[in-house]
Amino acid sequence: MKRYWPWALVVLLASVPLWLTDFYLLHILITTGIFMIAAMSLNLLLGYTGQLSLGHVAFFGIGAYTSALVALGFEVHILPEYTISLAPKPVWFAMLMGVVVAGLTGYAIGKLSFRVRGAYFVIVSISFAEVVRLVAVNWVELTQGPMALNNIPALTLGAAGWEVSFLRKPAFYSLVLVVGVICYIVIARLVDSRAGRAMIALRENESLAMSVGIDVTRYLVLATVVSAAMAGMAGSLYTHYIRIVDPDIFLFVYTVTMVIMVVTGGKGTLAGPVVGGALFGAIPEVLRAFAIAPEVQWMIYGILMILVVYFLPRGIIPAVEDYLAGRKKRTQATKNALADSGAPRP
């Protein structure tokens, strides 16, 4: 029974476009879903592997920009005589490139950054994201800078005359749901495997991990690559949904949003980023009903994060799990006590 309720949830979610006609709500679900995928990717690096990477939005943004640029085509002059240009490619290919380039960036960053650890690593990760943002702002020839890349085409898939367009919200919602489920499964399989155990071991006790034969650098890089590629996927989805992308996508606040989602949901758990993503996707909408200023909304986020760290330090999901485990123990203890006292079984 327990095994199947996630699937029941998926079926329920899949049915949404059939009965939900409010496009605004669908929009909320879509953006929440995209953020959930990003949060899941961050959870792999932050939650499971224990690395304080605060530059994650860079991978998201690199995926978004790459996908946009490949779909739109571009031309840049590296040196006065030397031009690199690319003709527009089909969107599905562009999205794939978004994933690949983000993953490659993750590989490079992983290889370089893990020479420094702890607080220094945090700073390097933030700095990296900021440099990428400043490049996006300033390299106008490639990125259009603050003027944004727009008219980004929507995804269409098809062959032999039959075509599916993911322009409208219901279709895109289904796309995000499918991608989200796939990403969830990828993470689930990864963390319950030898590679996953290695990553968790790195988080728990690095020296011990080394002594049992785990290659630290290899698994840190692996976690970063998968995490970056998945964030790139989220970015690609974002780009072909919103269909405009500007350098603000690299702002530190978005990394913070992802971190809040992962931490409040429960870092190092599978459901954590999903719950966190749902929570922080829903909260702005709830607050909107009260006509609260965005500043106040952010203050609530900040306070909420502080409260979670104090009172539910491991996040919502572990707190719920502990509660259920505690209840199970108490029920079992009661049963045992009753049995010992010779009372008839309930």
Add this chain to the structure above:
Amino acid sequence: MGELVQHLLNATVLGGTYALLGIGLTLIFGIMRVVNFTHGELYAFGAYCMYALVMMMGVNFYVALVLATLMGVALGAAVEVLLLSRLRGADIDTTMLVMIGAWIVLQNTEQLVWSGVALSIHNPFPAEPFVFGPLSVSWNRVFVFLAAIALIASTYYIINKTKLGKAMRATFQDRNTAALMGVRIGRIHTATFALGSGLAASAGALLGPVFVVAPTMGDMAAAKAFAIVILGGLGNITGATLGGFILAFVEELGAGYISSGYRDAMGFLLIIIILLVKPTGLFAQKERIG
């Protein structure tokens, strides 16, 4: 040539305040091992205090500077006592998250109170710059430089010549032994955070009248402060001082000769390069303060 010297002059003036930012953060980072995301907000707080005192309450400029700094000290102490004291002994990611939460709250409070409009603060100095030969520098900036040097010197004095400073250095080197020797670690934490925040606020109070005051001014300041801490090595005041000047020079020269758009990127690039090449910082041979 004249242009180069002008750049160097500008950099020297800026370097002093950068050094203040960096020293404050390196103390906090070094002694408390806290990734202090609120540092930039204390910088902004100092600037806003100046605005409120000078422009809204008509307080004397110099008095306002002192008051703004003291208010920064108070806010820093409050943050430490309210938020961090419970977390002593927690791991670095926990405190980091709390600091991020605090940063969000502080910045948005500022945004809410002052809205996003850029504000300017009048200064009592003559408007015409001080000119010698081909070089010119505004009196305001000269004052800022001198004030920064005075504050840096005061900090050196506190750290190296007072009992408090000795306790701080002891805590930095070996907190367990320091505790055994009677150092009240909790108080040292509060004092360190308050001192570091005060320095950040003073930098904001000094630079507020030079540039403009806006709610997001803290973000860049924080980023630069981190760059300086890494340049100079954790807990290394001399390193942070030198780092502040180095960063200012790199920025000025980079902006002047390469591209002004990437000016702010200089600090980040420096961080990345240094951490990859020499992770302990340019000056950290042995980690010590003072």
Add this chain to the structure above:
Amino acid sequence: MSQQSEVVLSIDRVAVHFGGLIAISDMTFSVRKGEIVGLIGPNGAGKTTAFNVVTGFLKPTSGEVRYRTTSLNGLKPHEIANLGLLRTFQRTSVFTERDVFQNVLTALHLQGRAKLWDTLLRTPREVSSESEMADQAREILRFVGLETRADERAGTLPYGEQRLLGVALALAGKPTMLLLDEPVSGMNPSETARFVQLVKKIRDTGVTILLVEHDMPMVMGVCDRIVVLNYGKIIAEGTPAEIQNNREVISAYLGEGKKRA
């Protein structure tokens, strides 16, 4: 003279200097296949430093360590583990937040066969590899006597059992040689006796053992040979009986200027 077995570990003129501090000045000794060798010496003599050098956690200032024919200089800890040389730690010897079974599964890392694609696509190879490792984990837990503790969080285990788990983690790497770092420190006599049985059981499977310890009765009882370290140098080598009567060793432990009994 019985035929001596081959040398599996040879430590040759190893020195470790930390700036001005000389942790190990000149250490040379070797361990033969199937031996249980004890490394003893007063506190601060350099024993754990020696372990860290051999297992790749510390780079020696000079000298060479060879494991069978391979030079260990410059190798990282996980590479050395891959050669069959595994160790336990004195403190934090287990993954405290995970349960015992997961601990051993993690330590079976080197026995895994599946690649990343196998994991993501859940191929038969992945499934069978995981199943094998689970079987091996149960087997190892039985071997050290912790099979009843499989589902408990490692950090909640009694101290002695945590040490057993630490050994289990090392055994998961299928060692040909095992380095035990103060394995019975903090154990009561019955735990120590149980541990000694385990050590002998391990040696009987063909594993060579080098251990560092302070518990003299334990060391004298289980080791074939003892090496004594003081001030970063080997001052004596021999059987337990020889060492117990060695004048230099006695004065090293009791200090100079003490009257002989």
